[in-house]
Amino acid sequence: MxxxxxxxxxLAAxxxxxxxxxxxxxxxxxxxxxxxxxxxxxxRADGSPVTVADRTVGSRLIGQSFTDPDGSPIPRYFQSRPSAAGDGYDPTSTSASNLGPEDVVDTIAGGPAESTRSLLTRVCARSKAVGEFDDVDGRRPYCTPDGVGAVLAVFRRDGLTGPATRVVSVNQAAPGTPFLASYEGVPVELATPGHDYRAEGGVITPVRGDAPARPAVPADAVTASGSGLDPDISPGYADIQVERVARERGADPAALRRLVREHTTGRALGFIGAPAVNVLELNLALDREFPVRTPDDQAG
Known part of the structure; x- marks a missing residue:
């Protein structure tokens, strides 16, 4: 049957x-x-761990920060790129900021803890900080000298057209000085916390300023990777750090540049991706060849 x-x-299923x-x-x-x-x-299956004297100090595949207990960068070490993964390079919270190039207006609330910085302001602040830390020109197009996005809300007589009647520097709040004194003959105001000037009819207008077209601080120094775990930096970012690291270690900058070249990998298959410098391996090589002066500042 x-x-x-x-x-x-x-039964078949x-x-x-x-x-x-x-x-x-x-x-x-x-x-x-x-x-x-x-x-x-x-x-590789175990995560490409890096060990020094039987102690695991990191992974070749996951970046890490080289900072002191207060979170300040240690001058003796090459610094990694920013990370948006958790509190930084957290493998359990890998992510990007999910902010795009049109994110140029900060949300200014009653206090810093309640405010939200736009991608543009984050880039400007990081570039300014890197410039001061490595003694290079930290200026970037569309950034103010105090490290926020140089963006105006321009109110015009006929909405989108006509002469300007009011101008607000949307990313600068009191106390302070607007990065421009006037725009199209209209005095520039500082932003008032809690105001959405775009919703109020202001035309959002980024201002390029006089920064060089090719900033001295490279893009990977001011933006996080898609995963937030990138262990590498560009040779350009490594290069602007050489003088600082050499000064802190009492080393010859030429010797450090040689070390950077030795830890630079080329494009995959000769044409995929870009040359990169593994920061952890470079800093470990620094400790071997140019030991730091204090025992509490070891890489990893």
């Missing part, structure tokens, strides 16, 4: 489920674990 069609279908569970839930994972234990692959 043949079983009912519905029962035959359920059960057999398919069992086969898929064995193959994909057991056999495949165990095969991948076994392959990961092969010589030459085990370290």
């Amino acid at each position: 043949r079983p009912p069609s519905w029962l035959a279908q359920h 059960g057999r398919a489920l069992l086969v898929c569970t064995v193959l994909l839930g057991l056999a495949y994972p165990l095969a991948m674990v076994g392959i990961g234990r092969l010589p030459g692959l085990a370290a």
Whole structure:
């Protein structure tokens, strides 16, 4: 006697489920674990850890910050790029800021803790800080000298057209001085917390300023990677840090540039991606060849 069609279908589905569970839930994972234990692959499967004197100090694949207990960058070390993963390079919270190039207006509330900085202001503040830290020109287009986005809300007589009647520097609040005294003959005001000048009819107008078209501070020094875990920086960012690190370690800048070149990897397959410098490996090489003066400032 043949079983009912519905029962035959359920039995076939059960057999398919069992086969898929064995193959994909057991056999495949165990095969991948076994392959990961092969010589030459085990370290990568374990996360490419970096060890010094039997102590794991980091991973070649995950960046880390080289800062003191107060969060300030340690001058003796090359610094990594910013991270938007958790509190910084948190593998359990990998993420980007999800802010785009049109995010140029800060949300100014009653206090700093309640305010939200735009992507433009974050870039401007980081560039200013890197410029001061590494003694290079930290100016960028569309940034004010005090490190916020140089953005105006321009109110015009006829809405989008006509002469300007009121101008507000939307990312600068009192006390302070507007980055422009006037715009189209109209005095520039400071922003008042809690106001949405775009909703009030202001035309958002970024102002380029007199910064060089090619900033001295490279893009990877002021923006986080998509994952927030990037362990590398560009050779350009490493280069502007050489003089500072050499000065702090009493080393020859030429010797440090040689060290940077030794830890620079080229494009994958010769054309994919860009040259990169692994910051952890570079700083460990620094400690070996140009030891720091204090024992509490070791990389990792």
